[in-house]
Amino acid sequence: MQSLEKNETAGDLRPLCVDLDGTLIKSDTLADLFFALLRTHPLQAWKAFFWFLKGKAVLKSRISSLVSLDAAHLPYNRPLLGFLAQEHSRGRRLLLATGADGRVAEQIAAHLGMFDGILASDGQTNVTGNHKLAGLRARFAESGFDYIGNARADLPLLQHAVEPMLANPRAALLAQARSKNIPITRTFMDRAPRRTAFVRAVRPYQWAKNVLVFVPLLLAHTLRLPLILNTLLAFACFSLCASASYIINDMLDMESDRRHPTKRLRPFAAGDLQASTGTAISALFLVLAFAAAGLWLPVAFSGWLAIYLVTTLAYSLALKKKALVDVIVLSGLYTLRLLAGGAAAQTTVSAWLAAFSAFFFFSLAMVKRFSELENLRTQGRVAAPGRGYRVSDASQLRSFGTASAFAAVVVFALYINGGKAIALYRHPERMWLIVPLLLFWISRIWLLAARQEMNEDPVIFAVTDRTSLLIGLAVALIAVFAAF
Numbered sequence: 001m002q003s004l005e006k007n008e009t010a011g012d013l014r015p016l017c018v019d020l021d022g023t024l025i026k027s028d029t030l031a032d033l034f035f036a037l038l039r040t041h042p043l044q045a046w047k048a049f050f051w052f053l054k055g056k057a058v059l060k061s062r063i064s065s066l067v068s069l070d071a072a073h074l075p076y077n078r079p080l081l082g083f084l085a086q087e088h089s090r091g092r093r094l095l096l097a098t099g100a101d102g103r104v105a106e107q108i109a110a111h112l113g114m115f116d117g118i119l120a121s122d123g124q125t126n127v128t129g130n131h132k133l134a135g136l137r138a139r140f141a142e143s144g145f146d147y148i149g150n151a152r153a154d155l156p157l158l159q160h161a162v163e164p165m166l167a168n169p170r171a172a173l174l175a176q177a178r179s180k181n182i183p184i185t186r187t188f189m190d191r192a193p194r195r196t197a198f199v200r201a202v203r204p205y206q207w208a209k210n211v212l213v214f215v216p217l218l219l220a221h222t223l224r225l226p227l228i229l230n231t232l233l234a235f236a237c238f239s240l241c242a243s244a245s246y247i248i249n250d251m252l253d254m255e256s257d258r259r260h261p262t263k264r265l266r267p268f269a270a271g272d273l274q275a276s277t278g279t280a281i282s283a284l285f286l287v288l289a290f291a292a293a294g295l296w297l298p299v300a301f302s303g304w305l306a307i308y309l310v311t312t313l314a315y316s317l318a319l320k321k322k323a324l325v326d327v328i329v330l331s332g333l334y335t336l337r338l339l340a341g342g343a344a345a346q347t348t349v350s351a352w353l354a355a356f357s358a359f360f361f362f363s364l365a366m367v368k369r370f371s372e373l374e375n376l377r378t379q380g381r382v383a384a385p386g387r388g389y390r391v392s393d394a395s396q397l398r399s400f401g402t403a404s405a406f407a408a409v410v411v412f413a414l415y416i417n418g419g420k421a422i423a424l425y426r427h428p429e430r431m432w433l434i435v436p437l438l439l440f441w442i443s444r445i446w447l448l449a450a451r452q453e454m455n456e457d458p459v460i461f462a463v464t465d466r467t468s469l470l471i472g473l474a475v476a477l478i479a480v481f482a483a484f
Helices: 029-040 048-053 056-066 078-089 102-112 129-139 152-160 171-179 194-202 204-219 225-252 275-296 299-317 325-344 351-378 391-416 419-424 428-450 458-462 466-483
Strands: 002-005 016-018 094-101 117-121 146-149 164-167 186-188
Touching: 016 078, 029 056, 029 225, 029 275, 048 056, 056 094, 056 102, 056 117, 078 094, 078 186, 094 102, 094 129, 102 117, 117 129, 129 152, 146 152, 152 164, 152 171, 164 171, 194 225, 194 275, 204 225, 204 325, 204 351, 204 458, 225 275, 225 299, 225 325, 275 299, 299 325, 325 351, 351 391, 351 428, 351 458, 391 419, 391 428, 419 428, 428 466, 458 466
Parallel strands: 016 094, 016 146, 094 117, 146 164, 164 186
Antiparallel strands: 002 117
């Protein structure tokens, strides 16, 4: 067991020993380190299974030797941190007693500057439960100690502590503490309600993008009940799969999100949800999505859903760091929803729709990146962290995006005079009324982005913005007017 002692502070106050994972910080450092390893060294991450077979202490040591955490931006339990600062100022001895690897404990203790020592895993002994208790009893046999923990592994320490305390305790620990009559004296709570954190992690508002699966069915003018039900199920499968990918992305980005002014509030970065919970939710959602698709939808839809999942994972791990590649992938994911919707409704996606969507969604992906760079410009920054762009690229991205947007309108104009439109619409010439609406909407989107008033995904904006909804309604009415 590894320890680091400082000069002991004068005073006869009983030593206060504090657990780290789930207690002093709201997350689990081992999970944080593993996802940081998966994001930065994916080829090394697969070795974690073999390290685990040698013991958790070995696993923790190997991972912490490859990646580290930014101690300044960890999700600390703020009420507990305030209490520890108060006790430290009184001259009380504080010990960081954790099952985390010694490297992690030393880094956090050095950052906080209030601990008189650490007791941590050293690559051979996993300092949790009875191992931790033995270390504390050997050190404080005469004076005894107070202890703050959060999980079932802390139960023997709480039983032997003179003054046991809890921080964000798990339900199982609370039940056992009550059954064993452990006199808990303080509880330090700092965590958002689980239901709120779950909803924020799943991001149901992002499901609005998946309405694109209905487009092929609507444009084919084949609104039969079985096909409508198939498309509704396809929407549900895509939504579950998308939420799973958002959760995986957030867990991979925990370390970088904590340095971001707003993303640090995401449930996993903030420690409001544990990575183990996120892993379980994403696995459940994926099983449900692919099981439902496999049982009730055409095989082709399952294929598109699998391509979507693999592409989003590749995007999260590497592709989002590549300039221009990232926007091509994002626009491709929109088009992929159309192809999946066509497969679910057993409707062929026309070359016209594919061409229009390629240009149109490329433009929307460019809007998103352009808006991010403009926001960085106002902050006085020169580059987008974790991306392949510099702020000076903004004007060029605007050129790419606007050119692609108007190319989409040209494709639509050509479609109106084509044989496909003549076959589907009795009065295809009336479709020309849609062209100025498209020009207005696209120009407005880019104008808002230039004014820094476009701070979200353009597709999400389109389904929540009143002007956009009115334009969409007008387009739908014109299409009906052209069809009949």
